Amino acid sequence: MAVSRAGAKGMAKRKKAGGKARKTETRRPKSSGRLPAVRAMEAALAGVAHDIRTPLTGIVALAELLSASDLGTRERGWADAIKSGADHLAQIVTLLVDAVRADAKGLVIREEPFSPRLLAESVGEALAARAGNKSVAAEIFIGEMPALVTGDALRLRAALENLADNAVKFTREGSVRFDTTVTKAVRARMRLTFTFTDTGIGLAPADVKRLFKPFAQANEDVARRYGGAGLGLVFVRRIARAMGGDLTVASKPGKGSTFTLTALVKPAKAVSSDAATAPGGTPSSLTILCAEDNPYGRVVMNTILKELGHRADFVESGQAAVKAAAQGGYDAVLMDVALPDIDGLEATRRIQALPGKAGQVPVIGISGRGGPDHERAARAAGMNFYLTKPVSPSRLAEALAMIAARLRA
Structure with a gap:
């Protein structure tokens, strides 16, 4: 479109006179529009995470039970590979959602009771299974660990699995080693230390610096040979x-690397020595009411609970759960x-409002959303435990063992 000289002068004058105000006006839509875009992305990722975690719940749980059963060496390797792959997918989902949320809000850590020894043993088993598939030796050394602590077990495990x-x-031959220690820290906390040492390709100092830049590998050769999003x-x-x-x-080219992760946790009161019992070894049989509307989810959960030695009744809705709980008889x-x-x-609120023992029954919440806001809402509603999908049978066993111990007390 042609503009006359006079018109151009007028436009220039208006721009000069009102340029400052115009700049402010053009910036506002950008900044105000970014927040809804971020929220929309978070909502979309949360929805995707829920859809992915639904089948992963069954895959991870059944693979864990299968690994604990009486299998031959070859079949056990297959079961371990299935579980390892499903675990890794679950971690990718968690880390992806964390990446977006942390960019906008900061990463808020959850606080829940867990057994650091069981967590370390699980990571060690996964490391040994991966190493065995490559004919690499695996050395696992788990030191003295507290019976029970509070912290973010889900994210801690995801981080350790990534390091494993x-x-x-990055180790073609030689060995990988996993060590754990615990020391006292300030304010009655404990410092958990997890160390992974390998005899792999190693890294130069310049490459180490690049490791902690988003979407960057140590160098182009590593990216080409080993892949990964960085x-x-x-x-x-x-x-x-x-x-x-x-x-x-700490790393040297051609000599291997040592990655050390530390995390602070709070001590938690252990209800009994068997409060952290692995799948198949829960000490007391419980009668459990399970509210699950997904048919596949009911089949999986029933399989897990039977394997743990418990009996379960299933309902498909919240109202049905309240009605069944009101009749009593559930642990x-x-x-x-x-x-x-x-x-x-x-x-859960309605169950907690029931009179007598029916209103005192412990409730274990199960959700595909692991954000701190969701957990706080669950705790406020009266849930005693909050497990995120995919639910590990060992983590569920820990919660049920704690409930069983309280019933015996």
Whole structure:
């Protein structure tokens, strides 16, 4: 479009006179529009995470039970590979959602009771399984660990699994080693230290610096030979620092690497020595009410609970759960948060409001959303435990063992 000289002068004058105000006006839509875009992305990722975690719940749980059963060496290797792959997918989902949320809000760490020894043993088993598939020797040394602590077990395990995966990934021959220690820290906390040492390719100092830049590999040769998005260690360090610790690396080219992750946790009162019982070894049989609307989810959960030695009754809605709980006779309730009619939170509130023993039954919340806001809402509703999908049978066994111990007390 042609503009006359006079018109151009007028436009220039108006621009000069009102340029400052115009700049402010053009910036506002950008900044105000970014927040809704971020929220929309978070909502989309949360939805994707929920869809992915639904089948992963069954895959991880059944693979864990299969690994604990009487299998031949070859079949056990297959079961371990299935579980390892499903675990890794679950960690990718968690880290992806954390990446977006942390960019906008900062990473908020959850506080829940867990057994650091069981967590370390699980990581060690996964490391040994990965190493065995490459004919690399694996050495696991788990020192004295507290019976029970409180912290973010989900993210801590995701971080450790990432380090274990890298240790094997970059080691063609030789060995990988996993060590754990615990020391006292300030304010009655404990410092958990996890060390992964490998005899792999090693790194030069310049390459080490690049490790903690998003979407960057150590160098082009590593990216070409080993692949990966270059995001894992960025989020592992973010998790460690959010938990009051850090992630450090010592490495030499051709000599291998040592990654050390530290995290601060609070001591938790252990209800009994068997409060952290692995799948298949829960000491007391419980009668459990399970609210789950997904048919596949009911089959999987029933399989897990039977394997743990418990008996379960299933309902498909929140209202049905309240009605069944009111009749009494249950030692615990497994409550899916996402249910038709009333959700699991409202159902829990109504159960807690029931008179007598029926209103005192412990409730274990199960959800595909692991954000701190969701957990706080669950706790406020009266849930005693909050497990995120995919639910590990060992973590569920820990919660049920704690309930059993309280019933015996």
